[in-house]
Amino acid sequence: MANTPSPFDPVSIGPITLRNRFIKSGANEAMCIDGKPTKALVKHHRNLAAGGVGMTTVAYMAVAKVGRTLPNQIWMRPEVIPDLKVLTQAVHDEGAAISAQITHGGSFVTGMKVRGRTISSSSGFNPAGMMKGNIFQRAMNEDDMARVEAEFVSAAQLAREGGFDAVELHMGHGYLLNQFISPLSNRRTDEYGGGAENRVRFPARVLAAVKRAVGEEMAVLAKINVADGVRRGATAEDGMVTARALEAAGADMLVLSGGRNVESTWFMFGSNMNRETISRVLKQQGDWMTSLMMKAAASTEPEVDFKPLYFMEYSRKIRAAVTMPLAYLGGARSLADAEQSLAEGFECVVMARPLIHDPALVNKLRSGELTKSGCDNCNACVAYIYHPAGTWCVHNPPNDLLSNTIPAAAVN
């Protein structure tokens, strides 16, 4: 197509411009200690920036202490700013932009016990909380909503102060904002429940507040599900309604994903989890309970064969529903996949596993050294979010454990 840009062309997203259209997807690095980024996280994102991405995304930064899923997870508070600055400076020094994925787990709290009931869109039994005894959740009231909205705004402001160029509000995969969007968790009967327009009302309100607070200086992105991929879950038509509402709320770009952590991980990854590796890594950490739960969940999954660009059919529907910039995600593995994504009208292409496998992939695609990623979609990397040395591709040399125990800004 004559007008299709190259994936190596710059692109403007709201107030920022990226040097090219390749984005590293937010993928829990597990490189944090006591809620702060570690030196290992700095190295990880510096390598991605040096390897050519236009923007890298720091995953899974909780907007509040209650809002974390895992005990070491970064949570946004003023004392973390010096560490954030070291991280963002390292990426800027290599010429890339850096985005903060900000999130609240709501009832998806798998790694610690929360006092009282976890919050969510609706009250009731909380299957995701079984592992640590967070068995019941309660429906958020107006005070809770105002507090969570303020927490997202404050996290975005802290990200700005820490040097980030963009924030990505996590509205997919089963976290709090997705617990409103998805009919699997939202059983409300007020104006925040019922049809898809109502279910996206609170997430859109949070996004509009973030945009008002930081939108002049930062790009404000949201990661959404194109669909949940399971019966009674959000459909592609719901995804279209969600996208339209977030476009109206002022989002600068949507990152399109799918699936839910509890109900449909195979849909999220376009392939089955690596049960053996997950079970081995969890047992090494003494976490037999999580290992058993994961095994039980996996036994009900359909068998799925990986296909490149596995969300394309769904993502086309979202493309047709809005005019705003959209980022394609899901199984992009080659230069041809990136070019096709742009030819289909997406502004950027987002990758996780190929860049965990090889942080220099973008430079290698540009130089012609490679035409496609060497990632074989074994999904073993997912198991290593539970490992003390952090997320790792099993085809690479091991991660350095020591640098994952030292906060980014520590003088040592």
Ligand SMILES: Cc1cc2nc3c(=O)[nH]c(=O)nc-3n(C[C@H](O)[C@H](O)[C@H](O)COP(=O)(O)O)c2cc1C
């Ligand atoms: C190890 C690992 C950890 C992940 N953690 C997150 C996360 O923290 N937040 C998120 O939005 N997605 C997470 N994901 C999902 C990816 O961002 C992405 O949506 C998915 O891997 C599909 O993209 P890919 O085919 O390019 O890998 C993770 C993926 C992997 C492999």
